[in-house]
Amino acid sequence: MTLFAHLVKRPKWPLLYRVAGACAWFGAVSLAYFLRRVAMLVPLVLVISFLAFCLVRVAPGGPFDKERAPASPDIERNLKAKYHLDEPLWQQYLRFVGIGFEKRDGEWRAFEGGLVRGDFGPSLKYRNHSVNDIIAQGLPVSLSLGLLSFCFALGIGIPLGVWTAIRRGRWQDHVGSFFSILAVCIPAFVLGPVLIVLLGIRWPVFPVGLWGGPWHVILPAVTLGTYFAGKVSRLAREGMSQALQSDFITTARAKGVGETTIVLRHALREGLLPVVTYSGPLLADLLVGSFVVENLFQIPGIGVFLVNSSINRDYTMVVGLVILYSVMLLTLNLAVDVVYGLLDKRVKYG
Amino acid sequence: MAETTHQPGQALGQAQETGESPNRRAWLRFRDNRPAMVASVFLLGLLVLALAWPLVSSQGDVHSEAQFAAPSAGHWFGTDVHGRDLFGRVLAGARISLIVGLVGALVSLVIGVLWGATAGLLGGRWDNLMMRTVDVLYSLPSIIFVIVIITTLEGVLQGWLQSAFGGGSGETARMLLLYAGLGAVSWLTMARIVRGQVLALRERQFVEAARSLGLGTWAILWRHILPNVVGVVIVYLTLTLPAVILYESFLSYLGLGIQPPRASLGSLIAEGAAQINPVRIYWWMIVYPAGCLAAMLMALNFLGDGLRDVFDPKADKDL
Numbered sequence: 263m264t265l266f267a268h269l270v271k272r273p274k275w276p277l278l279y280r281v282a283g284a285c286a287w288f289g290a291v292s293l294a295y296f297l298r299r300v301a302m303l304v305p306l307v308l309v310i311s312f313l314a315f316c317l318v319r320v321a322p323g324g325p326f327d328k329e330r331a332p333a334s335p336d337i338e339r340n341l342k343a344k345y346h347l348d349e350p351l352w353q354q355y356l357r358f359v360g361i362g363f364e365k366r367d368g369e370w371r372a373f374e375g376g377l378v379r380g381d382f383g384p385s386l387k388y389r390n391h392s393v394n395d396i397i398a399q400g401l402p403v404s405l406s407l408g409l410l411s412f413c414f415a416l417g418i419g420i421p422l423g424v425w426t427a428i429r430r431g432r433w434q435d436h437v438g439s440f441f442s443i444l445a446v447c448i449p450a451f452v453l454g455p456v457l458i459v460l461l462g463i464r465w466p467v468f469p470v471g472l473w474g475g476p477w478h479v480i481l482p483a484v485t486l487g488t489y490f491a492g493k494v495s496r497l498a499r500e501g502m503s504q505a506l507q508s509d510f511i512t513t514a515r516a517k518g519v520g521e522t523t524i525v526l527r528h529a530l531r532e533g534l535l536p537v538v539t540y541s542g543p544l545l546a547d548l549l550v551g552s553f554v555v556e557n558l559f560q561i562p563g564i565g566v567f568l569v570n571s572s573i574n575r576d577y578t579m580v581v582g583l584v585i586l587y588s589v590m591l592l593t594l595n596l597a598v599d600v601v602y603g604l605l606d607k608r609v610k611y612g
Numbered sequence: 613m614a615e616t617t618h619q620p621g622q623a624l625g626q627a628q629e630t631g632e633s634p635n636r637r638a639w640l641r642f643r644d645n646r647p648a649m650v651a652s653v654f655l656l657g658l659l660v661l662a663l664a665w666p667l668v669s670s671q672g673d674v675h676s677e678a679q680f681a682a683p684s685a686g687h688w689f690g691t692d693v694h695g696r697d698l699f700g701r702v703l704a705g706a707r708i709s710l711i712v713g714l715v716g717a718l719v720s721l722v723i724g725v726l727w728g729a730t731a732g733l734l735g736g737r738w739d740n741l742m743m744r745t746v747d748v749l750y751s752l753p754s755i756i757f758v759i760v761i762i763t764t765l766e767g768v769l770q771g772w773l774q775s776a777f778g779g780g781s782g783e784t785a786r787m788l789l790l791y792a793g794l795g796a797v798s799w800l801t802m803a804r805i806v807r808g809q810v811l812a813l814r815e816r817q818f819v820e821a822a823r824s825l826g827l828g829t830w831a832i833l834w835r836h837i838l839p840n841v842v843g844v845v846i847v848y849l850t851l852t853l854p855a856v857i858l859y860e861s862f863l864s865y866l867g868l869g870i871q872p873p874r875a876s877l878g879s880l881i882a883e884g885a886a887q888i889n890p891v892r893i894y895w896w897m898i899v900y901p902a903g904c905l906a907a908m909l910m911a912l913n914f915l916g917d918g919l920r921d922v923f924d925p926k927a928d929k930d931l
Contacts, residue, residue: 310751317752321760322767447909449858451865451878452902455885459893554862558885569866572759580756588751 284604296600303592307585308359311377314584315355318577325386325575345386347577358383358581382582387574393582397564401586403473404551404563407482412541412548414487415494420537422491423498427533428525430503439499445492454485454558471560482559486552490544497540502533531605538605542598546591550583638922648918651911658908662707665700683896690896692883698896702904705877708870709908712790713857717849719795720856724802725838725845731803732810733833743807746800754797754859761793762786762868790869794856805848809841843923850916854909861905877905 326341342348346357356362360376375381382393419442426438461481462470468481505511506529514524551565564583571579642648683690689698731742770785813819814837822832861878863869870876884898 306748306751309748313748313752314756317756317760321763323763443910443913444906446913447854447906448902449861449905451862451885452881452898452905455888455898456902459888459895463888463893554865568753569755572756573868584753584756587753591751 296596299596299599303589303596306592307588310588311358311581311585312355314581315358315577316351318572318575318580319351321575323575325577345384358578377585382585383578385571385576385579387571387576387579393578396567396579397582397586400551400562400564400567403561404556404565405549407479407486407555407561407563408545408548408551410479410483411487411490412545414483415490415544415548416537416541418487418491419494420498420534423495423500423537424502424525424530424533426495427499427502427506430499438495442492442495442499445488446496447492448488450485450489450552450554451558453488454481454555457481457485458558471558473559473561478559482555482561485558486548486555490548494537494540494544497536498534501536502529505529505533508532535602535606538598538601542594543591546587546594549590550587642918642922645918645921647914648921651914651918654907654911655915658706658911659710662703662710665703689900690894692880692897698880698900701875701880702877702901705875705880705901706904706908708787708874708876709857709860709878709905712787712794712860712870712876713853715791716794716798716856716860717852719791720799720802720852721845721849723795724799725806725841727799728803728806728808729810729833729837729841732807733814733829733837735811735814739807743804746803750800757797758793758863759868761796762789765789765792786871790860790863794859798852798856798859802845802848802852805844806841809844810837813837813840847916847920847923850912850919854912854916857905857909857912877901877908881905 324342324347325345326338339348346354349357353362357364357373358376360373360378360381362373363370364373365371375383380394382397384392385396388396422438422442426435426442429435429438458470458481461467469478470481472478502525506525511524511529514528519528550568551563553565553569555561556563556565564586567579568583568587570576571583683698689702692698692701727742727746731739734742766785766789769789773785814832819832819836822836827835860869861876861881864876864878865882867879867882870879872879880901881898884894884901887894887897
């Protein structure tokens with residue numbers, strides 16, 4: 263018996279102590295690693311922004327092709343000069359970043375604005391607005407919709423995935439897995455119209471579009487979140503079934519731990535690691551808005567702008583949105599790694 | 613799968629007793645997976661039907677007076693805004709979606725496997741450089757890539773095709789670019805997976821043996837490493853396929869993909885969605901293409917699951 267004593271009698275520290283202990287351990291071991299990661303963010307974002315900057319300019323056509331009147335060569339030249347599109351590419355990029363000098367009013371002065379001052383510049387399509395303005399207007403809408411869909415995706419996906427993993431091979435698993443695969447196979451541009459027709463027009467429970475009270479949020483959030491709920495549930499099922507087969511679960515069963523405790527206290531922590539990994543890119547995708555959903559429900563977010571501005575060659579807008587997206591993605595991936603380390607202490611950083 | 617990857621202890625029932633080849637065992641295991649078998653039969657049937665239907669009937673292209681006709685004996689899926697038979701249109705769309713999906717997935721396969729295997733094999737500084745490139749590409753929204761590839765190269769390719777094959781090749785150019793574009797955005801995960809596999813494999817003893825026998829790097833890659841990656845690659849390929857099809861239908865829904873009068877499932881759904889209004893609902897215009905798309909994707913998913921069980925029996929050992 264003494265051989266297994268350490269398994270049976272474990273000092274029960276209060277939860278707060280344990281969390282604090284984990285954080286302290288974590289902080290000491292990996293602070294340096296994460297500082298390095300944070301420092302890497304800046305060059306990464308610069309590289310990404312430069313790539314996006316070049317890519318949109320490589321595509322034929324320009325931001326002024328779809329002007330109301332066919333612009334005369336003179337007008338177009340003036341427009342290009344005004345937005346400095348006639349300069350060489352590297353000069354444009356330096357101006358966009360905001361590092362460098364130019365001759366203004368006969369004197370050499372530093373660039374105004376630019377990325378280093380948090381300024382994405384004016385939109386080339388909506389020329390009375392700056393990219394910052396447009397993002398500031400649309401981002402809160404996209405953020406709240408995205409956050410809600412994220413909660414929907416995890417709230418449906420995790421319980422479904424865990425449930426199907428516990429009941430693996432039985433009918434509950436087959437039914438649940440069928441629905442999660444079905445959810446992955448119905449794109450938002452199908453689910454959206456179907457929901458609008460059924461719950462907006464046929465039985466008018468919800469408003470069919472626009473952005474206002476809490477009732478307006480539900481259909482778009484469900485439309486956006488269903489695909490990801492399916493994906494999360496499949497990941498959760500896979501992770502949980504593997505966790506439930508591992509040796510430490512067998513040990514726990516042998517010790518006589520109840521099945522509920524095994525699932526909730528032991529298996530969940532390891533089984534949900536795939537979901538944790540996936541939730542970083544997922545949240546980044548959801549927070550910057552979705553073209554389809556915002557278009558279908560006429561929601562004033564920023565999701566429509568990424569597609570539209572790449573089609574319109576609204577150079578500054580595209581680059582601004584790409585930077586926004588990549589900063590979110592990289593930060594969230596970093597956050598995922600932090601959570602990962604807290605959940606799974608075998609992970610070594612370095 | 614090559615001989616080197618299977619362990620003798622795997623539970624294989626009759627196949628093991630008769631000592632059959634790994635491929636045969638894989639097939640036997642696959643045959644017992646009912647959803648995967650049903651899915652592959654369905655996909656084969658759909659493919660044959662979609663390829664053969666234009667020979668049987670050309671109603672899908674014929675404009676007629678019967679606009680927005682509900683499904684009937686004459687038009688099984690009803691008709692669309694120009695009075696075209698929706699059944700033929702859906703099959704044509706399924707054909708294009710399947711072809712684009714297959715070719716796009718193959719393009720991503722070639723790029724991803726070569727990139728990942730090279731990075732894993734070279735290791736060190738090259739590995740670092742190549743995988744950081746993948747990281748950077750991951751954080752660029754892929755829609756920008758697709759739009760840039762399609763618009764930049766379309767003119768070039770069209771001119772080239774015109775001079776090489778004569779007129780009428782505009783649509784072909786768009787299709788080719790769609791394949792290339794979709795493949796070019798979906799190889800990243802494949803590259804990561806293959807690199808991970810190669811990193812693990814190159815430490816194995818049979819690779820060491822090959823190296824000590826004097827085999828060159830590329831010969832080792834070709835003869836020893838790639839055959840062992842095949843299983844994982846096939847499994848991931850079947851997961852890429854629905855993703856590419858979904859992406860193509862999204863692009864066609866946006867109007868960037870297949871151009872009318874050609875149909876893809878995405879553009880058919882977009883046409884159906886455009887007809888939604890509170891007065892009349894032409895449900896068949898959206899239900900049938902969407903149903904076809906969903907059925908196709910589900911079949912591919914079940915097929916992928918089945919293949920994964922075949923190539924990675926560990927994942928489902930107690931079923």
